[in-house]
Amino acid sequence: xxxxxxxxxxxxxxxxxxxxxxxxxxxxxxxxxxxxxCKSRLSxxxxxxxxxxxxxxxxxxxxxxxxxxxSPYVVxxxxxxxxxxxxxxxTDVRPEEVxxxxxxxxxxxxxxxxxxxGPILYGYKFRPILQK
Amino acid sequence: xxxxxIVGIGQMPVREHWNSNLRDLAVCxxxxxxxxxxxxxxxxxxxxxxxxxxxxxxxxxxxxxVDYAGLEGVEAVKIEAACGSGAAGIRMxxxxxxxxxxxxxxxxxxxxxxxxxxxxxxxALATAADADYETTVGLSFVGINALLxxxxxxxxxxxxxxxxxxxxxxxxxxxxxxxxxxxxxxxAQEYAKSKMIADPVNLLDSSPIxxxxxxxxxxxxxxxxxYPGKPVAILSCEVGTDTLSIDNRTNPLWLAGVERSAMRAFxxxxxxxxxxxxxxxxxxxxxxxxxxxxxxxFAEPGQxxxxxxxxxxxxxxxxxxxxxxGLKGRGHPVGATGVYQVVEAVKQLRREVDEHILVPDAxxxxxxNIGGSGATVITTILENxxxxx
Ligand SMILES: [Zn+2]
Numbered sequence: 001x002x003x004x005x006x007x008x009x010x011x012x013x014x015x016x017x018x019x020x021x022x023x024x025x026x027x028x029x030x031x032x033x034x035x036x037x038c039k040s041r042l043s044x045x046x047x048x049x050x051x052x053x054x055x056x057x058x059x060x061x062x063x064x065x066x067x068x069x070x071s072p073y074v075v076x077x078x079x080x081x082x083x084x085x086x087x088x089x090x091t092d093v094r095p096e097e098v099x100x101x102x103x104x105x106x107x108x109x110x111x112x113x114x115x116x117x118g119p120i121l122y123g124y125k126f127r128p129i130l131q132k
Numbered sequence: 133x134x135x136x137x138i139v140g141i142g143q144m145p146v147r148e149h150w151n152s153n154l155r156d157l158a159v160c161x162x163x164x165x166x167x168x169x170x171x172x173x174x175x176x177x178x179x180x181x182x183x184x185x186x187x188x189x190x191x192x193x194x195x196x197x198v199d200y201a202g203l204e205g206v207e208a209v210k211i212e213a214a215c216g217s218g219a220a221g222i223r224m225x226x227x228x229x230x231x232x233x234x235x236x237x238x239x240x241x242x243x244x245x246x247x248x249x250x251x252x253x254x255x256a257l258a259t260a261a262d263a264d265y266e267t268t269v270g271l272s273f274v275g276i277n278a279l280l281x282x283x284x285x286x287x288x289x290x291x292x293x294x295x296x297x298x299x300x301x302x303x304x305x306x307x308x309x310x311x312x313x314x315x316x317x318x319x320a321q322e323y324a325k326s327k328m329i330a331d332p333v334n335l336l337d338s339s340p341i342x343x344x345x346x347x348x349x350x351x352x353x354x355x356x357x358x359y360p361g362k363p364v365a366i367l368s369c370e371v372g373t374d375t376l377s378i379d380n381r382t383n384p385l386w387l388a389g390v391e392r393s394a395m396r397a398f399x400x401x402x403x404x405x406x407x408x409x410x411x412x413x414x415x416x417x418x419x420x421x422x423x424x425x426x427x428x429x430f431a432e433p434g435q436x437x438x439x440x441x442x443x444x445x446x447x448x449x450x451x452x453x454x455x456x457x458g459l460k461g462r463g464h465p466v467g468a469t470g471v472y473q474v475v476e477a478v479k480q481l482r483r484e485v486d487e488h489i490l491v492p493d494a495x496x497x498x499x500x501n502i503g504g505s506g507a508t509v510i511t512t513i514l515e516n517x518x519x520x521x
Binding site: 056 | 279379
C-alpha cells in the first residue's frame with residue numbers, strides 16, 4: 001500500500017477537507033491550489049458538511065483486484081449541499097434501493113484492507129439519510 | 133505554417149500478440165509506413181503509448197524503437213495522453229512539420245495489453261483517471277463510463293437497449309476489416325442479454341483490450357514531389373482538454389474537451405460537421421460514441437441515438453461511423469488506437485478499404501481520439517487529395 005499517500009490524504013478522506021478561495025469564495029474538492037473560477041492562489045482549508053443528493057451511480061461487478069472482497073458495490077457522484085460534486089462509494093444500502101436524487105450523508109468506513117496483515121484504508125462513503 | 137499530409141501508413145492486425153514484443157510490433161508498423169511512403173529516413177519519430185511501463189516494464193520507447201527500426205540516432209520521444217496517446221503523437225508530428233522544423237516525421241502508436249491478466253491490465257488502464265480521488269474509492273474505468281451512461285439514460289429518457297445501434301454498427305463494419313479483432317456481427321438481442329460489467333455498461337458496450345501498432349508518415353505538402361506514396365491532406369489536428377475526473381465537470385454529459393478539440397479542428401479546416409463524409413469516433417464504450425457525436429456538433433444534446441437511427445451511421449448512411457469497426461470491433465490497443473483511426477480514415481480516402489465498407493466519393497474524413505473519459509481529445513480532419521494536382 002502507498003503509505004505516504006494514505007497519510008497525505010487523511011484530511012480529505014476523514015474530514016472531507018477541500019479549499020475555499022479567499023478572493024472569490026469558490027469551493028473546491030479535491031483541493032485546488034489555483035481557483036478554478038478567478039485563478040487566485042490564495043485559499044484556505046474548507047470542510048464540507050457531507051450531505052448531498054445522488055447525481056448518478058453504478059453497481060460495479062468487475063472490480064479492481066484490491067476491491068474483490070467487496071464486489072458488487074455501488075459508486076456514485078454526489079452533489080454536496082455546498083455545490084461541489086464528489087465521487088464516493090455508497091454504503092448501508094442495497095444496490096436495488098439506490099436511485100438518482102436520493103439524499104445522502106457522509107460516514108467513515110473501511111475502503112479496503114491490504115491483505116490479511118496489511119493496513120486498512122478508511123475514508124468517506126455515503127449512506128442514505130433516513131426519512132424522519 | 134506549412135500544409136501537411138500523410139504520405140505513408142502501416143498497421144499490424146489488432147490481436148493478442150503473445151509472440152511479439154512491443155518493439156517488434158512498433159518496428160513492423162513503422163517500416164510498413166515508411167515503405168508505403170517510399171522514405172528511407174525520418175527527421176523525427178513520436179511514439180504514442182500509454183502503458184509500456186506498467187505492463188511491459190519498459191519505458192524509453194522513443195530511443196528503443198528508432199534503434200530497432202534502423203533509424204539510429206534519430207530524434208524520438210514517447211507521447212502519453214492515456215487512450216489519446218496515439219493521436220497526440222500525430223499532433224506532435226503535425227506541429228513539427230507545419231512549423232517547418234522537420235520535413236518527415238514518423239508516428240507509431242503501440243500498445244501491449246495482454247502480457248498480464250485482463251484484470252491487471254484493466255487496473256493499469258484506470259491510471260487514466262484521478263488516482264487520489266476516483267480510483268482509490270473503487271471506481272474502475274468501466275465504472276466511470278457507467279456513471280455517465282446511467283445519468284444519460286435518466287436525463288434523456290432512453291432505454292438501455294437503444295444504445296445497441298452503436299456496437300451493432302461497429303461489428304458489422306469490422307467484418308470487412310482484416311486487421312480487426314472481432315470480425316463477426318452482433319445483434320441487438322445479443323446486446324440486450326450481454327453480461328453486465330458495471331451497470332448499465334455491459335460487455336458489448338465495451339471495446340476489447342488488445343495488442344497492436346499502427347504508424348503514419350507526416351510530411352509537408354510542398355515536398356510531396358519527393359515521395360512516391362499516395363498522400364492524404366491533414367487539414368487539422370487539434371487537441372482539447374478537460375478535467376481528469378468527471379465529478380469536476382459542471383455537466384458531465386457534455387464533453388467540453390471534445391467540443392474544444394472538434395471546434396478547433398473544424399475552424400482550422402474551414403469546415404463544419406455537415407461537411408464530414410465519415411467519422412471514426414472513439415467508441416471505447418457506447419456512451420462515449422453518443423457523447424462524442426453530441427459535443428462534436430453532429431447531434432444535439434441527448435439526440436445522438438435519434439441521430440444514428442434517423443440519419444444512418446452505416447456505410448450508406450448520412451454519417452458513416454467507425455467504418456473499419458471502431459474500437460469496439462477493431463479492438464482498443466489504447467496508445468495505438470488514435471493512429472489506427474487515422475490509418476483507417478486515410479485508407480478510406482485512398483479507396484483502399486474493402487468495397488463493403490468503402491464510403492464512395494468521400495472527401496473529408498474525421499477521426500477523434502479520446503484520452504480517459506474526455507480529458508484529452510484529439511480531432512483530426514483529413515482530405516482526399518486525388519482531385520488536386
Ligand atoms: Zn477564486
